[in-house]
Amino acid sequence: MAQAEHKQVVAVDREKFFKAITKYEDYPSFVDGCNGVEVERKGPGEARTHYKMNIMRDVNYTLDHKEFPEQCKMEWALVKSDMLKKNVGRWELTSLGEGKTEVKYSIEIEFNIPVPGFILNQLVKSSIPSMIKSFEKRAKTLA
Helix, strand or coil: EEEEEEEEECCHHHHHHHHHHHHHHHHCCCCCCCCEEEEEEEEECEEEEEEEEEECCCCCCCCEEEEECCCCCCEEEEEECCCCEEEEEEEEEEECCEEEEEEEEEEEEEEEECCCCCHHHHHHHHHHHHHHHHHHHHHCCCC
């Protein structure tokens, strides 16, 4: 199992960043390794999405998302997967004023096949900063 938490300041308003992280269907156009997203259900404050990702190999999984627009927070939990035993996490966005946002990203992930912990931890921790930059870039394009 791997756990990671990362804080990073981005140069975009938190509402725009929140919009980028909750437009799941757009992920394949800017998130590395995301080969497809199907939003199975979307309602006020929640969504169920199916992802096709490449994380060392092709992985399919479905997440339930809980969205808290007023606080600019989003949480997710694994529903089912062909390769994952666990995938839970959250985004927390704090406005720093003047078009800056502190992004806090947390994840806990576990595969149902043996993956050495040090490899999984390194993979997760090294990919987060560049993923956040991808979301920042995407958020800047949103109205």
